[in-house]
Amino acid sequence: xxxxxxxxxxxxxxxxxxxxxxxxxxxxxxxxxxxxxxxxxxxxxxxxxxxxxxxxxxxxxxxxxxxxxxxxxxxxxxxxxxxxxxxxxxxxxxxxxxxxxxxxxxxxxxxxxxxxxxxxxxxxxxxxxxxxxxxxxxxxxxxxxxxxxxxxxxxxxxxxxxxxxxxxxxxxxxxxxxxxxxxxxxxxxxxxxxxxxxxxxxxxxxxxxxxxxxxxxxxxxxxxxxxxxxxxxxxxxxxxxxxxxxxxxxxxxxxxxxxxxxxxxxxxxxxxxxxxxxxxxxxxxxxxxxxxxxxxxxxxxxxxxxxxxxxxxxxxxxxxxxxxxxxxxxxxxxxxxxx
Amino acid sequence: xxxxxxxxxxxxxxxxxxxxxxxxxxxxxxxxxxxxxxxxxxxxxxxxxxxxxxxxxxxxxxxxxxxxxxxxxxxxxxxxxxxxxxxxxxxxxxxxxxxxxxxxxxxxxxxxxxxxxxxxxxxxxxxxxxxxxxxxxxxxxxxxxxxxxxxxxxxxxxxxxxxxxxxxxxxxxxxxxxxxxxxxxxxxxxxxxxxxxxxxxxxxxxxxxxxxxxxxxxxxxxxxxxxxxxxxxxxxxxxxxxxxxxxxxxxxxxxxxxxxxxxxxxxxxxxxxxxxxxxxxxxxxxxxxxxxxxxxxxxxxxxxxxxxxxxxxxxxxxxxxxxxxxxxxxxxxxxxxxx
Numbered sequence: 116x117x118x119x120x121x122x123x124x125x126x127x128x129x130x131x132x133x134x135x136x137x138x139x140x141x142x143x144x145x146x147x148x149x150x151x152x153x154x155x156x157x158x159x160x161x162x163x164x165x166x167x168x169x170x171x172x173x174x175x176x177x178x179x180x181x182x183x184x185x186x187x188x189x190x191x192x193x194x195x196x197x198x199x200x201x202x203x204x205x206x207x208x209x210x211x212x213x214x215x216x217x218x219x220x221x222x223x224x225x226x227x228x229x230x231x232x233x234x235x236x237x238x239x240x241x242x243x244x245x246x247x248x249x250x251x252x253x254x255x256x257x258x259x260x261x262x263x264x265x266x267x268x269x270x271x272x273x274x275x276x277x278x279x280x281x282x283x284x285x286x287x288x289x290x291x292x293x294x295x296x297x298x299x300x301x302x303x304x305x306x307x308x309x310x311x312x313x314x315x316x317x318x319x320x321x322x323x324x325x326x327x328x329x330x331x332x333x334x335x336x337x338x339x340x341x342x343x344x345x346x347x348x349x350x351x352x353x354x355x356x357x358x359x360x361x362x363x364x365x366x367x368x369x370x371x372x373x374x375x376x377x378x379x380x381x382x383x384x385x386x387x388x389x390x391x392x393x394x395x396x397x398x399x400x401x402x403x404x405x406x407x408x409x410x411x412x413x414x415x416x417x418x419x420x421x422x423x424x425x426x427x428x429x430x431x432x433x434x435x436x437x438x439x440x441x442x443x444x445x446x447x448x449x450x451x452x453x454x
Numbered sequence: 455x456x457x458x459x460x461x462x463x464x465x466x467x468x469x470x471x472x473x474x475x476x477x478x479x480x481x482x483x484x485x486x487x488x489x490x491x492x493x494x495x496x497x498x499x500x501x502x503x504x505x506x507x508x509x510x511x512x513x514x515x516x517x518x519x520x521x522x523x524x525x526x527x528x529x530x531x532x533x534x535x536x537x538x539x540x541x542x543x544x545x546x547x548x549x550x551x552x553x554x555x556x557x558x559x560x561x562x563x564x565x566x567x568x569x570x571x572x573x574x575x576x577x578x579x580x581x582x583x584x585x586x587x588x589x590x591x592x593x594x595x596x597x598x599x600x601x602x603x604x605x606x607x608x609x610x611x612x613x614x615x616x617x618x619x620x621x622x623x624x625x626x627x628x629x630x631x632x633x634x635x636x637x638x639x640x641x642x643x644x645x646x647x648x649x650x651x652x653x654x655x656x657x658x659x660x661x662x663x664x665x666x667x668x669x670x671x672x673x674x675x676x677x678x679x680x681x682x683x684x685x686x687x688x689x690x691x692x693x694x695x696x697x698x699x700x701x702x703x704x705x706x707x708x709x710x711x712x713x714x715x716x717x718x719x720x721x722x723x724x725x726x727x728x729x730x731x732x733x734x735x736x737x738x739x740x741x742x743x744x745x746x747x748x749x750x751x752x753x754x755x756x757x758x759x760x761x762x763x764x765x766x767x768x769x770x771x772x773x774x775x776x777x778x779x780x781x782x783x784x785x786x787x788x789x790x791x792x793x
Contacts (some may be wrong), residue, residue, distance in 0.1 A: 205768065206767070213646060222782075223561060239579075306558050428561070436505070
């Protein structure tokens with residue numbers, strides 16, 4: 116993990132694509148959490164009027180994209196490329212959620228790293244001059260994820276203390292080649308890292324080494340340290356992953372504790388929301404970024420943020436076959452100024 | 455579908471990224487098909503020495519990437535970015551297959567359009583100057599796909615005449631910013647198209663309208679017609695999809711029949727290989743492109759090829775819930791000359 120690649124993992128986006136606007140929708144539990152007021156909209160009906168949770172998650176994506184377009188004052192026709200993905204088998208939440216928009220589409224699978232993966236690609240397309248506007252989007256839904264990855268909800272299975280609670284929510288960000296920022300200045304694309312964790316109820320531990328690898332390479336590639344950033348925030352390591360992450364990155368020479376938090380820790384109140392190790396799911400980092408972080412940047416509370424979304428790339432089946440959990444993390448450097 | 459977007463769907467790659475080399479591995483049935491001699495390697499053991507078909511498909515990807523790197527005379531460390539995806543839930547064939555290479559990774563989900571999606575992104579990264587080398591890869595395996603999408607193999611279910619046979623195979627292509635070609639000159643990224651087909655045993659019919667939409671927009675965007683190309687080849691429409699496709703594109707003013715074929719039709723001998731409507735799966739278009747087409751281009755038989763991989767973006771679950779099949783197609787223009 117310490118070996119540097121011959122090629123840098125980090126790409127500097129010289130044309131500094133601008134975040135035009137962002138939009139987030141969350142469920143009731145997320146609305147009742149400490150960041151509740153930062154989200155654009157919340158739903159009370161977990162079915163969103165649909166007949167299944169999978170269709171509900173597609174409806175969530177569709178509403179979120181409509182929301183971000185409306186907030187940006189853009190039509191679907193203004194967006195050249197849409198980058199999206201989700202956790203559900205064959206990424207149907209995304210494909211069914213976006214099929215009515217008539218926008219050229221890149222389907223992604225990055226598990227809970229999808230917000231950083233989609234944001235990186237959308238930024239790069241704008242930076243390279245391939246389009247004026249691109250859209251990055253992802254979602255998760257507690258019920259569709261729990262049903263698919265763990266147990267039927269009706270079973271009411273007990274969750275171990277290391278487990279995380281899948282966020283019901285979707286976030287979308289429009290990137291443009293003109294705008295007042297915040298700007299995407301650099302992206303560091305992660306490698307797959309597998310430290311041999313087999314417990315699918317302890318994703319934080321599985322994903323922490325991937326986050327360490329990416330942030331370490333980001334610092335080395337950019338010749339920056341934690342001091343450069345006002346905030347360094349991972350996707351959904353949760354409480355257990357956070358401790359492992361901070362210890363590992365310290366061993367590699369970077370003490371980032373006073374700049375650091377995790378979307379999975381921030382989104383819920385651990386004292387009374389019964390989420391064990393914290394939030395998770397593609398939607399977790401998506402709504403914390405689209406709702407909370409970008410609003411705080413617009414207020415000037417944060418000026419330089421390093422956003423690192425982490426994903427565990429396993430399936431229930433492959434875990435049943437005795438496999439370990441390979442993980443990945445992508446980092447996006449967001450700055451209120453072009454620099 | 456006939457409405458043109460305000461923004462073009464086609465991106466002209468001015469720096470004409472070059473295909474450095476390609477590599478393909480197929481199963482026994484594919485080796486025995488009419489294109490058998492064009493593939494780099496074939497396997498006899500469908501398990502590839504693994505204990506499950508899912509692990510076998512990961513091993514297939516790993517061997518294919520080792521193959522393409524070795525053929526190109528490159529090390530994993532020379533590749534800046536790897537773009538891959540597959541059909542299996544949470545794309546585990548790709549993530550477990552590439553986890554040992556230590557290459558920054560973009561996970562994709564495009565179903566059977568993945569070879570064109572990964573090739574487009576890899577080409578664009580080289581074209582934009584983000585890297586010197588990028589790798590595009592995808593796979594499918596008859597047994598892992600049949601088990602997941604249809605019925606247990608042991609059940610021996612009858613297949614309707616409209617059904618297609620998932621190809622066991624993986625293809626990989628290295629793109630570079632220097633090389634003697636063939637070059638990727640343009641990519642046309644598809645929109646999701648859903649004509650209301652519900653029969654998951656008739657994918658060709660579901661995907662044909664997406665292929666029509668993409669090829670039509672490719673012709674309009676580039677101001678080209680079928681005459682420009684020596685060969686126009688779709689991913690895996692199969693026999694039924696091919697007929698629908700040719701009829702629909704003719705209605706839109708383009709008669710391409712004498713330039714046209716389909717990877718799903720070419721890969722098997724329909725008279726004696728019992729594949730019904732033809733081949734399918736991410737691996738189908740991947741091995742036909744990596745094995746057959748690029749070899750024929752190197753021989754000068756074809757100089758200008760339009761490769762259009764098509765994907766059906768449904769899951770077994772969402773079909774059980776009564777949904778239709780949204781589809782997508784991405785087109786890649788490949789040329790022996792920079793023009």
